[in-house]
Amino acid sequence: MAEDYYNEVAVFGLGFVGLPLALCFTLANCRVVGVDVDAGLVQEINNGVTHHHEQYRGFPIQEILRQELARGSFKATTDPEEALSRARDIVVTVGLPVVEGEPDTRPLTDCLRTITTGLKPGDLVLVRSTLVPGMMRRLVKPLLEESGLTAGRDFYLGYAPERIAEGRAFEEFVTMPVIVSGVDEISRNEAASLLQIITRAETLPASSFEVAEAAKLVENISRDVSIALVNELSALTGAMGINTFEVVRLANSHKRVKLLQPGPGVGGYCLPNAFRYLAPVAREAGIDLQLMAAARRVNDTMPRRVADMVIKLLPVPPAAARVAVLGLAMKDFSSDSRESPALKVVAHLQEAGLAVRAFDPLVPDLYPFQVGSLEQALDGAHGMVVLARQQGFETKNIEVLTRFLDPSAPFVVDTKNVFGSMETVPAGLRIVSI
Numbered sequence: 001m002a003e004d005y006y007n008e009v010a011v012f013g014l015g016f017v018g019l020p021l022a023l024c025f026t027l028a029n030c031r032v033v034g035v036d037v038d039a040g041l042v043q044e045i046n047n048g049v050t051h052h053h054e055q056y057r058g059f060p061i062q063e064i065l066r067q068e069l070a071r072g073s074f075k076a077t078t079d080p081e082e083a084l085s086r087a088r089d090i091v092v093t094v095g096l097p098v099v100e101g102e103p104d105t106r107p108l109t110d111c112l113r114t115i116t117t118g119l120k121p122g123d124l125v126l127v128r129s130t131l132v133p134g135m136m137r138r139l140v141k142p143l144l145e146e147s148g149l150t151a152g153r154d155f156y157l158g159y160a161p162e163r164i165a166e167g168r169a170f171e172e173f174v175t176m177p178v179i180v181s182g183v184d185e186i187s188r189n190e191a192a193s194l195l196q197i198i199t200r201a202e203t204l205p206a207s208s209f210e211v212a213e214a215a216k217l218v219e220n221i222s223r224d225v226s227i228a229l230v231n232e233l234s235a236l237t238g239a240m241g242i243n244t245f246e247v248v249r250l251a252n253s254h255k256r257v258k259l260l261q262p263g264p265g266v267g268g269y270c271l272p273n274a275f276r277y278l279a280p281v282a283r284e285a286g287i288d289l290q291l292m293a294a295a296r297r298v299n300d301t302m303p304r305r306v307a308d309m310v311i312k313l314l315p316v317p318p319a320a321a322r323v324a325v326l327g328l329a330m331k332d333f334s335s336d337s338r339e340s341p342a343l344k345v346v347a348h349l350q351e352a353g354l355a356v357r358a359f360d361p362l363v364p365d366l367y368p369f370q371v372g373s374l375e376q377a378l379d380g381a382h383g384m385v386v387l388a389r390q391q392g393f394e395t396k397n398i399e400v401l402t403r404f405l406d407p408s409a410p411f412v413v414d415t416k417n418v419f420g421s422m423e424t425v426p427a428g429l430r431i432v433s434i
C-alpha cells in the first residue's frame with residue numbers, strides 16, 4: 001500500500017544545507033524530491049553516498065539517506081519538472097558564492113528561473129539561502145513573478161535564513177529557533193507552518209524580508225568579529241610568551257564575558273562571506289563598516305602568521321624542510337574544506353619551499369599533499385602544525401609525534417590547543433601555542 005505523506009516538498013540545492021534538510025523533511029514523513037544541477041552529486045546521492053559528516057540520534061547521514069531512498073520518500077534529480085509538478089512546497093538552498101570579492105547571484109537566479117517554469121498557483125516558495133539584504137524584494141520576488149504569478153496573491157513567498165552549523169545540521173533543524181519572514185503575513189504564516197513540520201523550536205516572525213536577511217548576516221559577522229578579537233589578542237600573548245587559551249579560559253570565567261577561541265583564521269562558506277554580502281549594501285548607503293572590515297583583515301592575516309610561526313621554528317632552511325599538517329577542515333570536526341584557512345597555511349608553507357604532508361580523517365581526498373594517516377604525515381617531518389581538531393587528535397598522539405618526527409629539533413605549532421595545555425611534554429619536543 002502506498003504511504004500517506006504529509007507534504008510533497010521540492011528542495012533546490014543538495015549541498016551541506018539542502019541534503020540534510022531534505023532528509024529532515026522525509027523523517028517527518030514528507031515526500032521530497034531534491035533538485036541539483038550537479039549530475040555527479042545527484043548520482044552519488046541516489047546511490048546512497050555523501051561525504052557529509054552529519055548524524056541524527058546516533059544514525060549517520062549515510063544510513064538515513066539509504067533508508068529514505070529505499071522507502072521511496074526521497075530521491076535526487078537534475079530534472080526539476082517532476083519535483084515542481086508534484087510539490088506545493090518549494091524550498092531553495094542555493095547560495096551566493098563569492099567571486100573576486102563580490103557575491104555572485106548567478107546560481108540563485110538560474111535556480112529561480114527554473115522554478116518559474118513550474119510554479120503553480122497556491123505554491124509556497126521558501127528561500128533558506130543567506131542573502132544580501134534587499135535581495136528577496138529586489139531580486140527573488142521579481143524573478144519568480146516572471147512566471148506570470150504574483151507573490152502574495154497567487155503564490156506564497158517566504159524567507160527563513162538557515163542557521164545550522166555543519167556537523168549539527170539535523171539536531172539544529174529541530175532545535176534552533178527559526179527566523180521567518182514573508183512577502184505578507186499569510187506568506188509568513190505558510191512558511192512558518194512548513195517549518196513547524198520539522199522544528200520543535202520557536203519560529204520567530206520578522207517584520208520584513210530585510211530584517212530577516214540582516215539578522216542572518218549579523219549572526220555570522222558577530223562570530224567573525226569575536227574570533228578576530230581573540231586572534232589579535234593571540235599575537236600579543238605570543239609576544240608576551242603567555243598562553244592565549246589559558247587567558248581566554250580565565251577571562252571567560254567572568255559571568256558576562258564570552259570570548260571565542262583563536263585559530264588559524266576563519267573559513268567556510270558562511271562567516272567570511274557575511275561581510276562580503278553586507279559590504280555592497282554599505283557602499284551603496286555610504287556607510288564605512290570599519291570594525292567589521294578590520295575583523296576580516298585580522299582573520300585573513302592569520303594563515304600567514306601561522307605559517308611564519310612554523311618557518312621560524314625550522315632547524316633547516318625552508319627548502320630543505322618538511323612539515324606535517326594535522327587537520328584541513330575549515331572548522332573543527334568538519335569534512336568541509338571550502339575556504340579553509342588550513343589550505344592557506346599550506347599554500348604559504350609551500351610558497352616558502354617547504355614540503356607539506358597533511359592528514360585529516362574527514363576531509364575527502366582532494367589535495368595532492370594529503371596522506372592517509374598521522375604517521376605518514378609525521379614521518380621524518382621537522383615539525384607539525386595543528387590547524388583543525390578532529391576526533392582522535394588527542395594528547396595521546398604525543399607519543400607518535402616523538403617517534404615519527406625528525407629528532408633534530410622537533411616542534412608543534414598548535415592553533416587548536418590540542419597539546420598546548422599538557423603538563424608534561426616529552427624532552428626535546430617544543431610546543432608553541434597560537
Ligand SMILES: NC(=O)c1ccc[n+]([C@@H]2O[C@H](COP(=O)([O-])OP(=O)(O)OC[C@H]3O[C@@H](n4cnc5c(N)ncnc54)[C@H](O)[C@@H]3O)[C@@H](O)[C@H]2O)c1
Nearest residue numbers: 013014015016017036037038095107110111129130162166
Ligand atoms: N553550510 C552551512 O553550514 C550553512 C549554514 C547556514 C546557511 N548556509 C547557507 O545555505 C546556502 C547553501 O549553503 P551550502 O553550504 O549548502 O552550499 P553548497 O554549495 O554545499 O550547496 C549548494 C548546492 O546548490 C547547487 N546548485 C547550484 N545552482 C543550482 C541550481 N540552479 N539549481 C539547483 N541546485 C543548484 C549546487 O550544485 C550545490 O550542490 C547558502 O546560502 C549558505 O550561505 C549554509
